[in-house]
Amino acid sequence: MTLHLHCFGESGNAYKAALTLTLCGIDWEPVFVDFFHGATRTPEFRALNVMGEVPVLVGDDVKLTQSGTIQLWAAERTGRLLGPSRAEALRWLLFDNHKVSSQAGALRFHMNFLAPEKRSPQVMDWLSGRLRAALQSMEAQLGQTPWLAGEEVTIGDIACCGYLYYPEPFGFDRAEWPAIDAWLDRISALPGWRHPYDMMPGRPSDRATIS
Template structure:
Protein backbone atom coordinates (compact mmCIF):
# COMPACT_ATOMS: atom_id res chain seq x y z
CA UNK A 1 0.00 0.00 0.00
CA UNK A 2 1.27 3.45 -0.91
CA UNK A 3 2.13 5.94 1.84
CA UNK A 4 -0.38 8.48 0.50
CA UNK A 5 -3.80 7.37 -0.75
CA UNK A 6 -5.92 9.91 -2.59
CA UNK A 7 -9.67 9.30 -2.72
CA UNK A 8 -10.69 10.81 -6.05
CA UNK A 9 -12.25 10.52 -9.50
CA UNK A 10 -10.85 11.55 -12.85
CA UNK A 11 -13.26 14.43 -13.43
CA UNK A 12 -12.52 16.13 -10.10
CA UNK A 13 -10.22 19.07 -10.67
CA UNK A 14 -9.86 19.61 -6.95
CA UNK A 15 -8.60 16.04 -6.67
CA UNK A 16 -6.26 16.67 -9.59
CA UNK A 17 -4.59 19.53 -7.73
CA UNK A 18 -3.40 17.14 -5.05
CA UNK A 19 -2.69 14.23 -7.42
CA UNK A 20 -0.53 16.46 -9.62
CA UNK A 21 1.40 17.73 -6.61
CA UNK A 22 2.01 14.21 -5.30
CA UNK A 23 3.21 12.99 -8.68
CA UNK A 24 5.44 15.97 -9.44
CA UNK A 25 6.86 15.85 -5.91
CA UNK A 26 7.82 12.22 -6.49
CA UNK A 27 5.90 11.00 -3.44
CA UNK A 28 4.66 7.44 -2.93
CA UNK A 29 0.94 7.65 -3.63
CA UNK A 30 -1.97 5.90 -5.27
CA UNK A 31 -5.46 6.96 -6.35
CA UNK A 32 -8.46 5.37 -4.66
CA UNK A 33 -11.58 5.43 -6.78
CA UNK A 34 -14.88 6.78 -5.48
CA UNK A 35 -18.27 6.12 -7.07
CA UNK A 36 -19.14 9.79 -7.28
CA UNK A 37 -21.66 9.29 -10.10
CA UNK A 38 -23.40 6.63 -8.04
CA UNK A 39 -23.74 8.96 -5.07
CA UNK A 40 -21.15 7.34 -2.79
CA UNK A 41 -20.07 10.68 -1.29
CA UNK A 42 -23.66 11.38 -0.24
CA UNK A 43 -24.05 8.21 1.82
CA UNK A 44 -24.00 8.32 5.61
CA UNK A 45 -21.34 5.60 5.79
CA UNK A 46 -18.94 7.41 3.46
CA UNK A 47 -19.38 10.70 5.28
CA UNK A 48 -18.93 9.06 8.65
CA UNK A 49 -15.82 7.14 7.64
CA UNK A 50 -14.16 9.29 4.99
CA UNK A 51 -15.26 12.93 4.93
CA UNK A 52 -18.14 14.50 6.83
CA UNK A 53 -18.16 17.35 4.30
CA UNK A 54 -19.06 14.92 1.52
CA UNK A 55 -16.43 16.23 -0.88
CA UNK A 56 -13.41 15.09 -2.85
CA UNK A 57 -10.46 14.88 -2.59
CA UNK A 58 -9.60 13.10 0.63
CA UNK A 59 -5.94 12.38 1.38
CA UNK A 60 -5.33 9.36 3.57
CA UNK A 61 -1.93 9.04 5.29
CA UNK A 62 -0.88 7.11 8.40
CA UNK A 63 -4.46 6.56 9.48
CA UNK A 64 -5.41 10.21 9.08
CA UNK A 65 -7.88 11.49 6.47
CA UNK A 66 -7.75 15.09 5.32
CA UNK A 67 -10.02 17.10 3.03
CA UNK A 68 -10.06 20.45 1.20
CA UNK A 69 -7.41 20.66 -1.50
CA UNK A 70 -5.92 23.99 -0.40
CA UNK A 71 -5.46 22.81 3.17
CA UNK A 72 -4.02 19.50 1.94
CA UNK A 73 -1.49 21.29 -0.28
CA UNK A 74 -0.40 23.50 2.60
CA UNK A 75 0.03 20.47 4.86
CA UNK A 76 2.00 18.58 2.23
CA UNK A 77 4.32 21.53 1.61
CA UNK A 78 4.91 21.97 5.34
CA UNK A 79 5.54 18.28 6.01
CA UNK A 80 7.60 17.42 2.92
CA UNK A 81 9.17 20.77 2.02
CA UNK A 82 8.42 20.17 -1.66
CA UNK A 83 7.09 23.09 -3.68
CA UNK A 84 6.74 25.09 -0.47
CA UNK A 85 6.56 28.88 -0.74
CA UNK A 86 9.48 30.78 0.76
CA UNK A 87 8.82 32.19 4.22
CA UNK A 88 8.46 35.72 2.85
CA UNK A 89 5.94 34.42 0.27
CA UNK A 90 3.54 32.95 2.82
CA UNK A 91 1.03 35.81 2.68
CA UNK A 92 1.04 35.83 -1.12
CA UNK A 93 0.63 32.06 -1.18
CA UNK A 94 -2.42 32.23 1.08
CA UNK A 95 -3.83 35.16 -0.90
CA UNK A 96 -3.65 33.25 -4.17
CA UNK A 97 -4.90 29.99 -2.65
CA UNK A 98 -7.98 31.78 -1.36
CA UNK A 99 -8.43 33.60 -4.67
CA UNK A 100 -8.26 30.25 -6.44
CA UNK A 101 -10.73 28.47 -4.18
CA UNK A 102 -13.16 31.37 -4.01
CA UNK A 103 -13.01 32.57 -7.61
CA UNK A 104 -10.60 31.00 -10.15
CA UNK A 105 -11.42 27.32 -9.60
CA UNK A 106 -14.89 27.93 -8.20
CA UNK A 107 -16.24 29.89 -11.16
CA UNK A 108 -14.60 27.68 -13.79
CA UNK A 109 -15.71 24.43 -12.14
CA UNK A 110 -19.32 25.61 -11.82
CA UNK A 111 -19.38 26.67 -15.47
CA UNK A 112 -17.94 23.31 -16.52
CA UNK A 113 -20.61 21.37 -14.62
CA UNK A 114 -23.42 23.44 -16.09
CA UNK A 115 -21.84 23.28 -19.54
CA UNK A 116 -21.70 19.51 -19.85
CA UNK A 117 -22.42 17.45 -16.72
CA UNK A 118 -26.05 18.31 -15.90
CA UNK A 119 -28.76 15.95 -17.22
CA UNK A 120 -30.47 18.81 -19.05
CA UNK A 121 -28.89 21.79 -20.77
CA UNK A 122 -28.44 24.75 -18.45
CA UNK A 123 -30.54 27.86 -18.72
CA UNK A 124 -28.62 30.14 -21.16
CA UNK A 125 -28.86 33.01 -18.67
CA UNK A 126 -27.24 30.90 -15.94
CA UNK A 127 -24.45 29.81 -18.27
CA UNK A 128 -23.89 33.40 -19.41
CA UNK A 129 -23.72 34.58 -15.79
CA UNK A 130 -21.14 31.93 -14.90
CA UNK A 131 -19.16 32.61 -18.07
CA UNK A 132 -18.91 36.31 -17.20
CA UNK A 133 -17.55 35.39 -13.77
CA UNK A 134 -14.95 33.11 -15.33
CA UNK A 135 -13.90 35.76 -17.82
CA UNK A 136 -13.46 38.35 -15.08
CA UNK A 137 -11.39 36.02 -12.92
CA UNK A 138 -9.32 34.63 -15.77
CA UNK A 139 -8.46 38.15 -16.92
CA UNK A 140 -6.84 38.79 -13.53
CA UNK A 141 -4.81 35.58 -13.62
CA UNK A 142 -3.89 36.01 -17.29
CA UNK A 143 -2.45 39.48 -16.69
CA UNK A 144 -0.45 38.26 -13.67
CA UNK A 145 0.91 35.17 -15.44
CA UNK A 146 1.99 37.19 -18.47
CA UNK A 147 4.69 38.73 -16.26
CA UNK A 148 5.40 35.78 -13.94
CA UNK A 149 6.67 32.34 -14.98
CA UNK A 150 4.82 30.84 -12.02
CA UNK A 151 2.28 32.41 -9.71
CA UNK A 152 4.72 33.42 -6.97
CA UNK A 153 7.71 34.05 -9.20
CA UNK A 154 10.48 32.04 -10.81
CA UNK A 155 9.71 28.58 -9.42
CA UNK A 156 6.56 26.49 -9.02
CA UNK A 157 4.87 26.22 -5.63
CA UNK A 158 1.69 24.70 -4.25
CA UNK A 159 -0.16 27.75 -5.56
CA UNK A 160 0.49 26.63 -9.13
CA UNK A 161 -0.87 23.17 -8.39
CA UNK A 162 -3.97 24.74 -6.88
CA UNK A 163 -4.71 26.94 -9.88
CA UNK A 164 -3.92 24.05 -12.26
CA UNK A 165 -6.85 21.96 -11.07
CA UNK A 166 -9.21 22.51 -13.99
CA UNK A 167 -7.13 24.06 -16.77
CA UNK A 168 -6.20 20.76 -18.47
CA UNK A 169 -9.71 19.44 -19.03
CA UNK A 170 -10.85 19.46 -22.68
CA UNK A 171 -12.52 22.51 -24.20
CA UNK A 172 -15.61 20.43 -24.99
CA UNK A 173 -16.14 20.07 -21.23
CA UNK A 174 -15.18 23.52 -20.03
CA UNK A 175 -16.55 25.62 -22.87
CA UNK A 176 -13.35 27.71 -22.89
CA UNK A 177 -10.47 27.58 -25.35
CA UNK A 178 -7.68 28.72 -23.04
CA UNK A 179 -4.99 28.54 -25.73
CA UNK A 180 -6.89 30.97 -27.93
CA UNK A 181 -8.40 33.25 -25.29
CA UNK A 182 -5.84 33.50 -22.48
CA UNK A 183 -2.21 33.39 -23.69
CA UNK A 184 -0.76 34.15 -20.26
CA UNK A 185 -2.60 31.28 -18.61
CA UNK A 186 -1.82 29.01 -21.53
CA UNK A 187 1.93 29.70 -21.39
CA UNK A 188 1.89 29.13 -17.63
CA UNK A 189 -0.01 25.85 -17.87
CA UNK A 190 2.52 24.68 -20.46
CA UNK A 191 5.32 25.41 -18.01
CA UNK A 192 3.51 23.40 -15.34
CA UNK A 193 2.97 20.59 -17.84
CA UNK A 194 6.72 20.50 -18.46
CA UNK A 195 7.40 19.52 -14.83
CA UNK A 196 8.58 15.92 -14.32
CA UNK A 197 5.64 13.80 -13.26
CA UNK A 198 2.93 15.81 -15.04
CA UNK A 199 0.03 13.87 -16.52
CA UNK A 200 -3.44 15.05 -17.60
CA UNK A 201 -6.31 14.50 -15.14
CA UNK A 202 -8.02 11.43 -16.55
CA UNK A 203 -4.67 9.68 -17.03
CA UNK A 204 -3.48 10.67 -13.55
CA UNK A 205 -6.68 9.43 -11.88
CA UNK A 206 -8.15 6.58 -13.97
CA UNK A 207 -10.34 5.46 -11.09
CA UNK A 208 -13.83 5.73 -9.67
CA UNK A 209 -16.97 6.79 -11.46
CA UNK A 210 -17.28 10.40 -12.60
CA UNK A 211 -20.49 12.03 -13.78
CA UNK A 212 -20.99 11.21 -17.49
CA UNK A 213 -20.86 14.23 -19.82
CA UNK A 214 -24.16 15.20 -21.39
CA UNK A 215 -24.59 14.32 -25.05
CA UNK A 216 -24.62 17.47 -27.17
Protein backbone atom coordinates (compact mmCIF):
# COMPACT_ATOMS: atom_id res chain seq x y z
CA MET A 1 0.00 0.00 0.00
CA THR A 2 1.29 3.42 -0.94
CA LEU A 3 0.14 6.32 1.20
CA HIS A 4 -0.43 9.54 -0.71
CA LEU A 5 -0.31 12.87 1.05
CA HIS A 6 -2.10 15.64 -0.82
CA CYS A 7 0.03 18.66 -0.02
CA PHE A 8 2.08 21.62 -1.23
CA GLY A 9 5.34 23.03 0.02
CA GLU A 10 4.04 26.32 1.37
CA SER A 11 1.52 24.65 3.67
CA GLY A 12 2.76 24.40 7.24
CA ASN A 13 -0.32 22.32 8.01
CA ALA A 14 0.68 19.76 5.39
CA TYR A 15 4.26 19.92 6.68
CA LYS A 16 3.14 18.81 10.16
CA ALA A 17 1.63 15.69 8.62
CA ALA A 18 4.57 15.06 6.26
CA LEU A 19 7.20 15.46 8.97
CA THR A 20 5.26 13.33 11.45
CA LEU A 21 4.85 10.49 8.94
CA THR A 22 8.56 10.65 8.12
CA LEU A 23 9.71 10.78 11.76
CA CYS A 24 7.44 7.81 12.49
CA GLY A 25 9.12 5.85 9.71
CA ILE A 26 5.98 5.60 7.56
CA ASP A 27 6.55 5.70 3.80
CA TRP A 28 4.47 8.23 1.87
CA GLU A 29 4.43 9.99 -1.47
CA PRO A 30 3.32 13.55 -2.12
CA VAL A 31 0.48 14.48 -4.46
CA PHE A 32 0.92 18.12 -5.42
CA VAL A 33 -2.13 20.32 -4.83
CA ASP A 34 -1.92 23.55 -6.81
CA PHE A 35 -3.47 25.69 -4.08
CA PHE A 36 -2.27 28.95 -5.58
CA HIS A 37 -4.19 28.25 -8.76
CA GLY A 38 -7.41 27.32 -6.99
CA ALA A 39 -7.04 23.52 -6.79
CA THR A 40 -8.60 23.28 -3.31
CA ARG A 41 -11.71 25.13 -4.49
CA THR A 42 -12.64 22.66 -7.25
CA PRO A 43 -15.62 20.28 -6.90
CA GLU A 44 -13.17 17.36 -7.25
CA PHE A 45 -11.10 18.49 -4.29
CA ARG A 46 -14.19 19.34 -2.22
CA ALA A 47 -15.39 15.77 -2.82
CA LEU A 48 -12.08 14.57 -1.37
CA ASN A 49 -12.30 17.02 1.56
CA VAL A 50 -15.36 19.20 2.08
CA MET A 51 -13.17 21.53 4.16
CA GLY A 52 -11.20 22.43 1.02
CA GLU A 53 -7.85 22.05 2.76
CA VAL A 54 -4.64 20.10 2.68
CA PRO A 55 -3.32 17.83 4.05
CA VAL A 56 -5.33 14.79 3.02
CA LEU A 57 -3.80 11.34 3.51
CA VAL A 58 -5.14 8.60 1.28
CA GLY A 59 -4.28 4.91 1.34
CA ASP A 60 -6.02 1.65 0.51
CA ASP A 61 -7.89 1.56 3.82
CA VAL A 62 -7.58 5.09 5.09
CA LYS A 63 -8.60 8.65 4.23
CA LEU A 64 -7.69 11.23 6.82
CA THR A 65 -7.88 15.00 6.82
CA GLN A 66 -6.67 17.63 9.28
CA SER A 67 -3.00 17.55 10.17
CA GLY A 68 -3.72 16.65 13.81
CA THR A 69 -5.76 13.59 12.82
CA ILE A 70 -2.95 12.38 10.58
CA GLN A 71 -0.34 13.11 13.26
CA LEU A 72 -2.23 11.15 15.92
CA TRP A 73 -2.88 8.27 13.52
CA ALA A 74 0.81 7.98 12.64
CA ALA A 75 1.92 8.26 16.27
CA GLU A 76 -0.52 5.67 17.58
CA ARG A 77 0.19 3.32 14.69
CA THR A 78 3.92 3.33 15.40
CA GLY A 79 4.07 4.18 19.11
CA ARG A 80 6.36 7.12 18.31
CA LEU A 81 6.05 10.81 19.18
CA LEU A 82 3.44 10.28 21.87
CA GLY A 83 5.66 10.74 24.92
CA PRO A 84 4.60 9.43 28.33
CA SER A 85 1.25 11.29 28.22
CA ARG A 86 -0.84 11.44 25.09
CA ALA A 87 -2.96 14.15 26.72
CA GLU A 88 0.09 16.41 27.13
CA ALA A 89 1.11 15.86 23.51
CA LEU A 90 -2.42 16.53 22.27
CA ARG A 91 -2.68 19.63 24.40
CA TRP A 92 0.18 21.27 22.52
CA LEU A 93 -1.06 19.99 19.17
CA LEU A 94 -4.42 21.65 19.88
CA PHE A 95 -2.76 24.83 21.14
CA ASP A 96 -0.91 24.95 17.85
CA ASN A 97 -4.03 24.55 15.77
CA HIS A 98 -5.93 27.15 17.75
CA LYS A 99 -3.30 29.73 18.59
CA VAL A 100 0.00 29.24 16.74
CA SER A 101 -0.61 28.04 13.17
CA SER A 102 -3.93 29.88 12.90
CA GLN A 103 -2.06 33.15 13.28
CA ALA A 104 1.32 32.29 11.77
CA GLY A 105 -0.15 30.74 8.63
CA ALA A 106 -2.57 33.58 8.04
CA LEU A 107 0.05 36.26 8.75
CA ARG A 108 2.62 34.67 6.45
CA PHE A 109 0.02 34.38 3.70
CA HIS A 110 -0.99 38.00 4.17
CA MET A 111 2.58 39.32 4.19
CA ASN A 112 3.93 37.24 1.32
CA PHE A 113 1.38 35.59 -0.92
CA LEU A 114 -1.52 38.02 -1.03
CA ALA A 115 -1.37 40.77 -3.67
CA PRO A 116 0.07 43.89 -2.00
CA GLU A 117 -3.03 46.00 -2.68
CA LYS A 118 -5.13 43.52 -0.70
CA ARG A 119 -2.94 43.57 2.40
CA SER A 120 -4.26 45.31 5.50
CA PRO A 121 -1.82 46.77 8.04
CA GLN A 122 -4.51 46.49 10.73
CA VAL A 123 -5.03 42.79 10.07
CA MET A 124 -1.27 42.17 10.04
CA ASP A 125 -0.85 44.05 13.35
CA TRP A 126 -3.64 42.13 14.94
CA LEU A 127 -2.37 38.73 13.77
CA SER A 128 1.13 39.67 14.84
CA GLY A 129 -0.01 40.47 18.39
CA ARG A 130 -1.91 37.21 18.65
CA LEU A 131 1.05 35.23 17.31
CA ARG A 132 3.42 36.87 19.80
CA ALA A 133 1.13 35.93 22.68
CA ALA A 134 1.17 32.30 21.55
CA LEU A 135 4.95 32.30 21.10
CA GLN A 136 5.32 33.68 24.63
CA SER A 137 3.50 30.63 26.02
CA MET A 138 5.80 28.33 24.02
CA GLU A 139 8.90 30.25 25.12
CA ALA A 140 7.80 29.98 28.78
CA GLN A 141 7.30 26.22 28.52
CA LEU A 142 10.53 25.65 26.59
CA GLY A 143 12.41 27.59 29.25
CA GLN A 144 11.43 24.79 31.63
CA THR A 145 11.49 21.60 29.54
CA PRO A 146 13.36 20.61 26.36
CA TRP A 147 10.16 19.68 24.53
CA LEU A 148 6.72 21.22 24.84
CA ALA A 149 5.15 18.20 26.52
CA GLY A 150 8.16 17.59 28.79
CA GLU A 151 11.20 15.36 28.41
CA GLU A 152 10.33 13.71 25.08
CA VAL A 153 9.59 14.99 21.61
CA THR A 154 5.93 14.52 20.65
CA ILE A 155 3.43 15.35 17.93
CA GLY A 156 2.79 18.54 19.93
CA ASP A 157 6.27 19.77 18.98
CA ILE A 158 5.80 18.75 15.36
CA ALA A 159 2.52 20.68 15.27
CA CYS A 160 3.85 23.87 16.88
CA CYS A 161 6.91 24.06 14.61
CA GLY A 162 4.84 23.70 11.44
CA TYR A 163 5.29 27.28 10.23
CA LEU A 164 8.48 28.21 12.04
CA TYR A 165 11.11 26.99 9.54
CA TYR A 166 9.76 28.97 6.58
CA PRO A 167 12.03 31.72 5.29
CA GLU A 168 9.32 34.19 4.24
CA PRO A 169 8.96 37.05 6.73
CA PHE A 170 6.00 36.95 9.10
CA GLY A 171 7.38 38.80 12.07
CA PHE A 172 9.04 35.76 13.62
CA ASP A 173 12.74 36.21 14.34
CA ARG A 174 14.33 33.22 16.07
CA ALA A 175 16.90 35.49 17.73
CA GLU A 176 14.11 37.06 19.80
CA TRP A 177 13.04 33.71 21.23
CA PRO A 178 16.06 31.84 22.61
CA ALA A 179 14.21 28.84 24.01
CA ILE A 180 12.19 28.39 20.81
CA ASP A 181 15.36 28.83 18.76
CA ALA A 182 17.16 26.04 20.63
CA TRP A 183 14.08 23.82 20.38
CA LEU A 184 13.88 24.34 16.60
CA ASP A 185 17.51 23.24 16.44
CA ARG A 186 16.65 20.11 18.44
CA ILE A 187 13.80 19.29 16.06
CA SER A 188 15.88 19.83 12.92
CA ALA A 189 18.56 17.53 14.38
CA LEU A 190 16.11 14.60 14.57
CA PRO A 191 17.04 11.79 12.15
CA GLY A 192 14.99 12.17 8.98
CA TRP A 193 14.11 15.84 9.46
CA ARG A 194 13.89 17.89 6.30
CA HIS A 195 12.84 21.44 5.52
CA PRO A 196 9.27 21.79 4.17
CA TYR A 197 10.50 22.92 0.75
CA ASP A 198 12.67 19.79 0.56
CA MET A 199 9.87 17.50 1.66
CA MET A 200 6.90 18.61 -0.43
CA PRO A 201 6.53 19.95 -3.99
CA GLY A 202 5.83 23.66 -4.56
CA ARG A 203 7.62 26.76 -3.33
CA PRO A 204 7.17 30.51 -3.77
CA SER A 205 9.89 30.82 -6.42
CA ASP A 206 7.70 28.65 -8.68
CA ARG A 207 5.16 31.44 -9.16
CA ALA A 208 4.06 35.05 -8.70
CA THR A 209 1.89 36.47 -5.90
CA ILE A 210 -1.86 35.88 -5.84
CA SER A 211 -3.85 38.45 -7.74
